Amino acid sequence: MTAARGVGGWLTGAAGGLLLAAALFCYGALxxxxxxxxxxxxxAGRSPSDPPxxxxxxxxxxxxxxxxxxxTHVDLVQPWLNPLLALCVAVAIGCTVRTALVxxxxxxPSEEHA
Known part of the structure; x- marks a missing residue:
């Protein structure tokens, strides 16, 4: 396996993790x-004419x-969003580290040629 071939999948994983994290962040922020x-x-189950x-x-x-x-309080950001955002960032970091290692x-130089 060549280095370029081994790096491609890890780079794709890192880019995918970052893109998904960015999309989730925008969704939550908006x-x-x-x-x-x-x-x-x-x-909150209240009338639209009863603003916070x-x-x-x-x-x-x-x-x-x-x-x-x-x-009464309510959070408009879905409870699953922050853990999923953290997971996407962790995947992107892990894939980036693995890319660097590959x-x-x-x-x-391998020890066989020494």
């Missing part, structure tokens, strides 16, 4: 981006929490 008050009210008092957003972990004075092994 949760409730438009009409946040209405989306929050509907997610406060909306708090964070980028890491992705969160879009709406809070009402009576203590390239390094291909450049290192």
């Amino acid at each position: 949760s409730g981006f438009t009409r946040a008050g209405k989306a929050c009210a509907l997610a 008092d406060r909306v708090q957003q964070t980028l890491l972990p992705l969160s879009h929490v709406c809070r009402w004075p009576d203590g 390239i390094r092994a291909a450049r290192t």
